Amino acid sequence: MAEHFVQPPHWEWYIIGYFFCAGLAGGAYTIGTMLRLWGTPREEGVARIAFLIAFPLVVLCGILLTIDLGQPLRFWHMMVNTTPGATGLNFLYWSPISLGTWVLLIFGLFSFVSFLEALALEGRIRAPGLTRALSGRGGLVLDVVGTIFALFLASYTGVVLSVSNQPVWSDSWAIGGLFVASALSGSAALLALLGRNTAGAESSEPRLQAADGYFALIELVMIAVFFLTLSPAGTLGKTLSGIWLVVWLLIVASLVPPMFGAFANGRGLQLASSTGAVGTTVARAGMSTASAVFVLVGVLLMRIAVILSAQW
Amino acid sequence: MPEPVGFFTDTSICIGCKACEVACKEWNQLPGNAPKFGDGFDNTGQLDAENWRHVKFIDLVPEAPAIVGNGNPWLMMSDLCKHCKHASCMEVCPTGAIVRTEYDTVFIQQDVCNGCRDCISACPYGAIGFSPISGTAHKCTMCYDRLQNGMTPACAKACPTQSIQYGTLSELQQKADARLAALRTQGYENAQLYGRDDSIYGGLGAFFLLMDKPEVYGLPNKENAGLPSRNNLGGYLGAFFVAAVGVLAGMVSFRRGTTVAPSPTPGPTQPRERPAS
Secondary structure, eight states: OOOOOOOOOOOOHHHHHHHHHHHHHHHHHHHHHHHHHHSOGGGHHHHHHHHHHHHHHHHHHHHHHHHHSSSGGGGGGGTEEOOTTOOEEOOOTTOHHHHHHHHHHHHHHHHHHHHHHHHHHTTSSOOHHHHHHTSTHHHHHHHHHHHHHHHHHHHHHHHHHHSSOOTTTTTOSOHHHHHHHHHHHHHHHHHHHHHHTSTTTGGGHHHHHHHHHHHHHHHHHHHHHHHHHHHHHTOHHHHHSTHHHHHHHHHHHHHHHHHTTTTOHHHHHHHHHHHTOHHHHHHHHHHHHHHHHHHHHHHHHHHHHHHHHHHO | OOOOEEEEEEGGGOOOOOHHHHHHHHHHTOOOOOOOOOSSSOOSOSOOSSOSOEEEEEEOOOSSOOOTTSOOSEEEEEEOOOOBSSOHHHHHOSSSOEEEOTTSOEEEOTTTOOOOOHHHHHOTTOOOEEETTTTEEEOOOOSHHHHHTTOOOHHHHHOTTSOEEEEEHHHHHHHHHHHHHHHHHTTOTTOEEESSSTTTTTOBSEEEEESSOGGGGTOOOGGGOOOGGGGHHHHHHHHHHHHHHHHHHHHHHHSTTOOOOOOSSOOSSOOOOOOOO
């Protein structure tokens, strides 16, 4: 049984917002790369949406992290040590926040270049030099290396929690894995939602739905692993007490539609077109949108439950 | 380099007068805080940004009438930052604001700290607090300014029973050993030293003589005194494994030729491919 006498750090809504955005930014970038690597040319449209949303989300991440600090104007102290006699760059690999700061910065650069490229390919800006440089192998290297940082960004936030002495957080090594699974699931749902209303991108929805089925299953397994790791520490009750039990049930419920393909409107439309039931089509499309939104709500709720249940 | 210094707090002779709290507040110009009134003599509550010393009152008064030899009805302990040799707060601090001084104490540089509060999540003793006024983390400095001027920290100076003793660690450890031996001779079997040796966070700069188990005083025992970094490897490996499985799932779902329900409503314009090289 673990005994904790620590005080909570009062990481609350800004940090929850940061973890949510970091997950979606990293997850979207990863899915964008995977679609380009393994998908057909038809998947380029939704891949481009992924690269178009990743960078703005990273900017939002930086803003949320900064305003959460007690001294926001000293955000750069994360990267530069200002201790007299010990000035220099701060790269403390054993401190997840230090490591994460650098990854956020580096991923910010990758996602910015990918963002510009996506804008150029969409014809919204003119950057022939950039698109030429990123055509072929150069673009592939950018996407794949950027994805390594993207996956780190989506997961390290969980490791930040584990590397502490807080009840729940420090009792489990599984939070990083749980966060990355949830990030992939939420990003697939977000891209399906955005792609549905974008000309040329809607054809990728069945593939996103198929992927999200797997991602949701992985997240469900990780939730079980998370609970299993808390049990011997005696802190499972803390994260499941009171309202949190309801929240966790909602989180698990949000994973059910993607696992059964309910948010893909492809099947609904197929069924409707064969029967000619226009009303059914509309109803199914509406339900699938609601399911995808529910997945995103689940991603947010999971971070709220993990972060706040430990501090209450 | 001066010899490492520290505190030896002998809880067996603490009378709960809180002179240490007052002296600490006065010297360090800590703001007052509204007193808390609960079921006991503790009006301070906890260590935080405004309270760097906190006298804990552990109420063990039995329900049945107390008789001679019925144990210690009250345990009192003047708590503070332990100035750990292996400090959890120093380990996680991303800015380098938390440093070890020439006296081997742990110190938060107020002009370097940016208020991320990771140290608060890490300190196993709950000894660090966040001040919304300064926007930074605060804790006991062991009166660093007094040490630099050859003075005894304010709390030890004010303690009327010498429950708080200040000195070089080697000298304090000898005193503690002698005191423990004396108490054991008198029949206090539960008396024990906490943080005297390196079994708790490599040894504490502020160590204690306790009259009961550490957990009774709200202190983690040897089994629970872990550093945050114990979860680094497991955390990253777990994340890496799940990320790898996720990418595999993506490959299975997205790869060319995968059979999925085709879109019945293809867009009017097919997206452009990345320009070929």
